Amino acid sequence: MILQSLQALYGRLKDDPAYGIPPLGYSLQKISFVIVLKPDGTLFEIQDARFGERQSAKQIHVPGYTKSPGSGLNPCFLWDNTTYMLGFKREDENPERSLTSFGSFRKKHLDDEAAVNSPKFSAVCRFLESWRPEKAPEHSVLADVSMGFGIFQILGETSYVHQDSAIDAWWKNHLADTRKSGPKGQCLLTGLSAEIARLQPMIKGISGGKAQASLVGFNDPAYESYGKEQGYNAPVSETAAFEYAMALNSILDGPMRSKHRTILADMTIAFWTDKPSLVEDIFAQFASNGSQINNLDPVQNESLRQKIGFFLDALRQGTEKYPDIEQDAGKTNFYILGLSPNAARVSVRLFLRTTIRELLDNLRKHYHDMTIERQFSAAAKLPDPEFPPTWMLLRQTARDSDGIPPILAGPLMRAILSGSRYPDGLYSAVIRRIHADRNINYLRACIIKGYLNRNHGREISMSLDTERLDPAYRLGRLFAALEKTQGDALGNLNASIRDRFYSAASSTPRSVFPRLLRTYQHHLGRLEGGRKVNREKLVQEIVGPLVNFPAYLNLADQGLFAIGYYHQMQKFYQKKEDLDQMQINNHEEEK
Numbered sequence: 001m002i003l004q005s006l007q008a009l010y011g012r013l014k015d016d017p018a019y020g021i022p023p024l025g026y027s028l029q030k031i032s033f034v035i036v037l038k039p040d041g042t043l044f045e046i047q048d049a050r051f052g053e054r055q056s057a058k059q060i061h062v063p064g065y066t067k068s069p070g071s072g073l074n075p076c077f078l079w080d081n082t083t084y085m086l087g088f089k090r091e092d093e094n095p096e097r098s099l100t101s102f103g104s105f106r107k108k109h110l111d112d113e114a115a116v117n118s119p120k121f122s123a124v125c126r127f128l129e130s131w132r133p134e135k136a137p138e139h140s141v142l143a144d145v146s147m148g149f150g151i152f153q154i155l156g157e158t159s160y161v162h163q164d165s166a167i168d169a170w171w172k173n174h175l176a177d178t179r180k181s182g183p184k185g186q187c188l189l190t191g192l193s194a195e196i197a198r199l200q201p202m203i204k205g206i207s208g209g210k211a212q213a214s215l216v217g218f219n220d221p222a223y224e225s226y227g228k229e230q231g232y233n234a235p236v237s238e239t240a241a242f243e244y245a246m247a248l249n250s251i252l253d254g255p256m257r258s259k260h261r262t263i264l265a266d267m268t269i270a271f272w273t274d275k276p277s278l279v280e281d282i283f284a285q286f287a288s289n290g291s292q293i294n295n296l297d298p299v300q301n302e303s304l305r306q307k308i309g310f311f312l313d314a315l316r317q318g319t320e321k322y323p324d325i326e327q328d329a330g331k332t333n334f335y336i337l338g339l340s341p342n343a344a345r346v347s348v349r350l351f352l353r354t355t356i357r358e359l360l361d362n363l364r365k366h367y368h369d370m371t372i373e374r375q376f377s378a379a380a381k382l383p384d385p386e387f388p389p390t391w392m393l394l395r396q397t398a399r400d401s402d403g404i405p406p407i408l409a410g411p412l413m414r415a416i417l418s419g420s421r422y423p424d425g426l427y428s429a430v431i432r433r434i435h436a437d438r439n440i441n442y443l444r445a446c447i448i449k450g451y452l453n454r455n456h457g458r459e460i461s462m463s464l465d466t467e468r469l470d471p472a473y474r475l476g477r478l479f480a481a482l483e484k485t486q487g488d489a490l491g492n493l494n495a496s497i498r499d500r501f502y503s504a505a506s507s508t509p510r511s512v513f514p515r516l517l518r519t520y521q522h523h524l525g526r527l528e529g530g531r532k533v534n535r536e537k538l539v540q541e542i543v544g545p546l547v548n549f550p551a552y553l554n555l556a557d558q559g560l561f562a563i564g565y566y567h568q569m570q571k572f573y574q575k576k577e578d579l580d581q582m583q584i585n586n587h588e589e590e591k
Contacts, residue, residue: 010247025172033145059255209342218234278307370388372449489527509553
């Protein structure tokens with residue numbers, strides 16, 4: 001299903017110049033430098049081909065494919081890195097290897113000169129004959145671009161040497177003449193009998209892994225069967241393998257990668273639709289920023305901001321807004337593929353095929369399950385996002401981003417996009433973090449509420465629910481009231497009751513609350529007038545329905561305790577205008 005979907009994507013993108021998908025026998029490579037030659041092969045200069053403030057490499061079609069790691073001496077045709085093209089490598093620990101690589105590159109081109117029969121190709125050969133690798137340090141640009149690829153150009157020409165029509169024609173004939181005839185079989189993707197690829201193409205653009213790796217591969221006899229080796233265990237024709245790999249490489253590492261690719265923890269996520277759509281245009285930005293579209297440049301991205309606005313309106317208002325995004329939302333397919341690096345090949349962590357309508361329905365369900373009163377309103381300097389992106393939720397599971405459990409990203413994304421249960425590991429990791437740092441913020445409250453709503457059917461309200469009788473919820477509210485009373489009585493302290501007692505109070509309340517209530521009486525005595533009376537009424541209202549303090553709260557009840565604490569604290573610090581607006585919103589919802 002994955003490979004078939006990617007092959008279908010190739011059929012859609014191959015003729016779109018924005019994606020720069022190369023034809024069979026060519027590849028799209030990042031070119032960092034250009035060796036400019038005079039027509040007689042004399043070196044004119046070595047140019048830095050990178051552009052922009054970020055010094056981005058140009059992406060250009062070149063003949064042949066990227067070499068796989070450990071392939072030995074294997075020079076490319078009219079392009080390669082500085083080691084092969086010039087015999088130079090910055091901070092070279094093995095200069096003899098560099099000289100040998102340059103020798104193989106030179107020999108390959110000199111051997112082909114007569115067959116190619118092109119003045120431009122001959123100019124390259126004359127350069128390779130006269131070039132001395134010891135001269136490379138004289139060209140300062142090589143210190144910056146030595147890790148990239150380079151190509152040749154003749155002075156005064158706008159095209160590159162490998163783009164010459166005579167050279168291009170020779171290359172295509174060369175491919176046909178040298179192609180090895182392998183065994184034929186039924187292709188898994190097309191169902192047709194064709195020549196099967198022994199080694200399937202490499203995939204680029206996977207964050208945190210090797211520069212390239214295989215999506216399909218068998219590198220050990222333990223994974224082989226019926227005497228078939230390597231790619232013959234998963235028979236895909238040469239043409240079909242090229243097409244699915246080029247499609248995936250184009251959205252992971254091509255000119256349009258920013259539109260189709262995002263990173264979540266250690267997982268690289270690629271997504272696309274089966275025809276151009278607004279969702280495909282903005283999903284990467286939504287995945288990165290959620291509802292915080294103010295992070296986008298207001299001038300350069302006005303069109304993008306408008307599209308994201310349509311998407312957010314659909315999440316807020318429902319099906320009546322779906323046509324603003326896609327007229328055929330129920331028929332347009334949305335694909336998402338999550339990949340992670342691995343030692344032998346790329347690991348598939350997630351693959352979903354759904355429709356845009358189902359995608360929007362499940363996103364709305366996700367945010368409905370997680371929606372809770374925000375800690376910092378939209379007027380705050382750093383407001384809490386109405387629709388927090390997934391990476392923000394994952395970030396709550398660890399002290400820093402490096403500590404995020406690697407097994408959570410895929411299951412969480414699947415739960416969000418398919419409407420299935422949230423992973424238990426997400427909830428338990430957040431509860432552990434709360435016990436560790438005693439911080440119950442908006443994002444953690446969202447996760448707890450969403451998990452209890454969806455996985456346990458608890459139906460938790462968005463804001464404080466004074467009618468809720470669950471002991472765990474009331475104990476959370478009580479703990480918040482006791483902490484607020486301490487703060488009102490004594491001011492800021494180095495260690496509040498939350499710092500000292502939260503973990504015990506939320507897990508073994510019977511061992512802690514009697515002591516906290518005795519301390520509370522001393523703190524209450526320091527308050528005056530109406531504050532004292534109101535606080536005592538609140539505590540009595542919370543404690544009234546409690547028969548006793550439970551000896552132990554299970555993991556689900558510990559989350560409910562945290563929600564009760566969060567709701568009550570929000571009530572304490574809520575501004576009057578926020579309360580008035582909430583009453584208006586509730587009244588409108590009732591209507």
